[in-house]
Amino acid sequence: MAKRSVWSDNRFWQRTAAWITGFASVLLIWLTFDTSAQISMGTDADIQNGVTKRVPAPTVINYKVTYEFNKKRQHEIPVIGGMNAEGTSAFQEKEKFFGRDDWSEAEAAELLRLGKLGSQAKNCMNCHTLLGNGAYYAPDLTKAWLDPAWGPNGSMQAMTGKSTKEEAMAEFLQHPSQYPTHARMMPNLGITAEEAKGLVAFLKHMASIDSNGFPRNFGKMQGAVNGK
Amino acid sequence: MANSYLKSESKKLATWYFTVAAILFGAQLLFGLVAAAQYVIPGFLFELLDFSVSRMLHINALVVWMVFAMFGSVYWLLPDETGIETVGIGMGKLLFWIFTAAVTVVVLVYLFIQVGPADETTIWFINEGREYIEAPRWADLGITVVALGFVANLFMTGMKGNRSGIVTVLMADMIAFAGLYLTGMFYTDNISIDQFWWWWVIHLWVEATWEVFVGSIAAYGLITMIGAHRKVVEMWLWIEVTMLFGSGILGLGHHYFWIGTPEYWWEIGALFSALEPLPLVAMFIHVLYDWGKMQGEEDAKGQAISVITNKPAFTWFVLNAFGNFLGAGIWGFFHTLPQVNLYTHGTQFTSAHGHLAFFGAYATILVGMMYMAVQGKNGIKILNNTRSTIFATSMIVGGVVGMTVALTIAGYSDVIISRAQMGATWAGYFDAQATTWLTQGMIWRLLMGVITFVGFLFLAKDLLTTGKSANHVR
Amino acid sequence: MNAMFEPFTDVVPSFFGTLAQGPLTLTIFLHTVIVLPMIWIYKQEKARLEQEGN
Numbered sequence: 183m184a185k186r187s188v189w190s191d192n193r194f195w196q197r198t199a200a201w202i203t204g205f206a207s208v209l210l211i212w213l214t215f216d217t218s219a220q221i222s223m224g225t226d227a228d229i230q231n232g233v234t235k236r237v238p239a240p241t242v243i244n245y246k247v248t249y250e251f252n253k254k255r256q257h258e259i260p261v262i263g264g265m266n267a268e269g270t271s272a273f274q275e276k277e278k279f280f281g282r283d284d285w286s287e288a289e290a291a292e293l294l295r296l297g298k299l300g301s302q303a304k305n306c307m308n309c310h311t312l313l314g315n316g317a318y319y320a321p322d323l324t325k326a327w328l329d330p331a332w333g334p335n336g337s338m339q340a341m342t343g344k345s346t347k348e349e350a351m352a353e354f355l356q357h358p359s360q361y362p363t364h365a366r367m368m369p370n371l372g373i374t375a376e377e378a379k380g381l382v383a384f385l386k387h388m389a390s391i392d393s394n395g396f397p398r399n400f401g402k403m404q405g406a407v408n409g410k
Numbered sequence: 411m412a413n414s415y416l417k418s419e420s421k422k423l424a425t426w427y428f429t430v431a432a433i434l435f436g437a438q439l440l441f442g443l444v445a446a447a448q449y450v451i452p453g454f455l456f457e458l459l460d461f462s463v464s465r466m467l468h469i470n471a472l473v474v475w476m477v478f479a480m481f482g483s484v485y486w487l488l489p490d491e492t493g494i495e496t497v498g499i500g501m502g503k504l505l506f507w508i509f510t511a512a513v514t515v516v517v518l519v520y521l522f523i524q525v526g527p528a529d530e531t532t533i534w535f536i537n538e539g540r541e542y543i544e545a546p547r548w549a550d551l552g553i554t555v556v557a558l559g560f561v562a563n564l565f566m567t568g569m570k571g572n573r574s575g576i577v578t579v580l581m582a583d584m585i586a587f588a589g590l591y592l593t594g595m596f597y598t599d600n601i602s603i604d605q606f607w608w609w610w611v612i613h614l615w616v617e618a619t620w621e622v623f624v625g626s627i628a629a630y631g632l633i634t635m636i637g638a639h640r641k642v643v644e645m646w647l648w649i650e651v652t653m654l655f656g657s658g659i660l661g662l663g664h665h666y667f668w669i670g671t672p673e674y675w676w677e678i679g680a681l682f683s684a685l686e687p688l689p690l691v692a693m694f695i696h697v698l699y700d701w702g703k704m705q706g707e708e709d710a711k712g713q714a715i716s717v718i719t720n721k722p723a724f725t726w727f728v729l730n731a732f733g734n735f736l737g738a739g740i741w742g743f744f745h746t747l748p749q750v751n752l753y754t755h756g757t758q759f760t761s762a763h764g765h766l767a768f769f770g771a772y773a774t775i776l777v778g779m780m781y782m783a784v785q786g787k788n789g790i791k792i793l794n795n796t797r798s799t800i801f802a803t804s805m806i807v808g809g810v811v812g813m814t815v816a817l818t819i820a821g822y823s824d825v826i827i828s829r830a831q832m833g834a835t836w837a838g839y840f841d842a843q844a845t846t847w848l849t850q851g852m853i854w855r856l857l858m859g860v861i862t863f864v865g866f867l868f869l870a871k872d873l874l875t876t877g878k879s880a881n882h883v884r
Numbered sequence: 885m886n887a888m889f890e891p892f893t894d895v896v897p898s899f900f901g902t903l904a905q906g907p908l909t910l911t912i913f914l915h916t917v918i919v920l921p922m923i924w925i926y927k928q929e930k931a932r933l934e935q936e937g938n
Binding site: 656660672673674676677678680681682 | 898903
């Protein structure tokens with residue numbers, strides 16, 4: 183009688199399944215600790231000390247944020263407060279946010295909290311994508327703060343009759359169906375003035391998160407559809 | 411539920427779960443049609459039932475009907491596998507009513523209240539605004555209680571009765587399934603941490619624990635429907651668990667490419683998830699191999715009769731084996747590598763994958779289990795296809811495949827124009843939306859959605875009436 | 885630039901980040917440590933099957 187092969191033995195596969203499941207789970211938990219530490223939110227002290235965090239402090243709203251190609255990382259990264267010699271955030275150049283660039287850590291955190299809660303309460307994610315996740319019925323919001331449409335040369339400030347990016351965004355969020363850009367419109371979600379402010383802070387903060395270069399070439403190309 | 415042949419209370423409870431699951435399946439398709447129509451007619455139900463609401467109902471009904479049908483499937487197979495009546499069936503029935511009532515309330519609130527103010531009350535009572543697990547926190551807690559009760563029943567029954575390999579796998583799998591839900595319930599201001607844990611629920615459900623569940627159900631189906639040998643089936647099941655969890659657990663990394671998480675996830679996510687199709691190929695081969703083997707043994711006896719005792723269910727099981735591989739495996743692999751995903755992430759391409767994967771991997775086998783319940787409830791020896799079965803199966807499968815193709819084509823516009831060329835801005839997004847591929851793709855998707863829905867009507871009719879048909883061997 | 889061991893490129897240095905030396909180093913390492921112990925399980929089970937008879 184031929185010897186039975188281990189490869190067709192149930193116990194061998196049962197033990198293999200247990201080992202692989204268990205060990206993969208342990209690795210995932212270890213990786214989760216490692217990643218959690220790296221994506222915890224930074225503090226204002228980090229910004230003051232020039233420490234780059236993947237998810238910066240809420241006070242990032244006091245600074246100018248851009249999205250620049252980084253040679254070392256080989257993709258675009260958020261650059262906060264101007265660029266230093268290494269091509270990363272210098273944390274110097276400020277930018278007024280609703281008329282102020284001195285939002286305290288507590289004020290900024292409160293605003294961000296309002297915005298994050300608002301993003302969930304208004305169900306943004308079931309039309310838009312945030313960090314690329316959500317629905318595909320409306321534009322991705324990952325770097326919406328940096329969208330040229332809202333900038334000084336874009337159409338949205340003129341349309342909403344506002345002179346800054348944040349005010350234009352806040353106005354649009356409160357009365358979206360008054361400012362249609364396409365046949366597909368954003369509905370009125372009962373967003374209050376305060377909530378709109380929070381949501382814009384949330385968007386500015388999200389734009390300053392290091393998303394490993396997603397989306398690629400954001401806002402770099404304009405008006406070149408189908409090679410025209 | 412009258413004149414049932416069922417003696418087992420567990421199986422009766424299973425039929426309740428299947429009934430609600432089928433109703434929610436219909437609701438899923440209906441709200442999907444509304445959402446699909448809104449792509450084609452932008453003003454449709456504007457500020458009444460906006461896309462965000464119809465789409466939320468579409469995907470929530472999907473998740474909930476599948477969970478109902480999964481609970482039903484376990485209650486159905488437990489008496490057969492363990493040889494005893496399910497322990498704690500009274501609690502099981504009570505939890506069924508709690509679950510059904512909670513789902514009804516959640517749906518009504520979604521429909522009529524829709525959004526709330528930006529504070530914790532909305533998170534507690536209206537919706538959490540996190541795709542797939544929008545259910546407000548009170549419902550989260552309720553679902554947790556129901557899931558733990560279900561797992562308790564499964565464990566008590568498994569420990570008291572005969573604990574087969576299938577039951578052992580289900581016990582381990584279902585406790586992970588219930589436990590993972592807990593990781594998606596908390597609130598944080600940090601959206602990277604938010605999405606990190608959110609994927610623990612979504613990914614480790616649909617690409618790990620649910621897949622292992624499907625492996626167990628397929629194993630049970632092969633034993634009961636074609637008389638496959640338990641030892642062979644269970645060996646395959648262990649191999650599938652090895653490969654599914656081996657690739658699926660760390661495959662979670664493919665959701666961590668762009669949400670603020672470290673760059674090392676690129677390679678972990680890429681290569682582990684690239685292996686995720688392997689167990690799906692294995693499952694497909696396994697089902698077809700066993701079928702051929704059993705039919706061959708039958709043929710060798712000189713009898714030209716089919717070994718399949720439930721034709722519609724077996725059809726859906728085979729569709730599952732192939733659909734899982736095609737929808738989850740191939741359509742998933744398309745965009746799992748970071749260099750591709752950089753451009754495909756969050757486009758209609760993702761949507762195409764989502765449709766075929768949920769359908770191929772889960773809807774198919776759960777519909778198959780519903781047919782198993784119809785057979786058992788009506789005391790039928792061999793359940794044959796009726797004309798409605800054929801219409802239902804072909805229209806649903808054709809419709810979903812058609813939707814997937816349409817969305818894939820629409821996805822190309824999204825990827826190439828909105829992402830690769832225009833860099834994902836507001837203007838770039840709408841440039842892509844206006845392209846022929848995308849607009850026509852959305853029209854085809856709507857048409858295919860209608861076909862799917864008509865197919866569902868045939869399915870509902872068939873599930874309700876086929877038990878009385880004279881077509882079957884009793 | 886052409887060193888075998890590349891300086892760390894990510895934002896925050898970490899153990900896993902250090903193992904990520906190129907597109908595949910980290911993932912091949914993890915796959916290996918997951919799969920290799922199967923050899924040990926195989927040998928144990930083979931010994932058991934041989935002992936059980938034939």
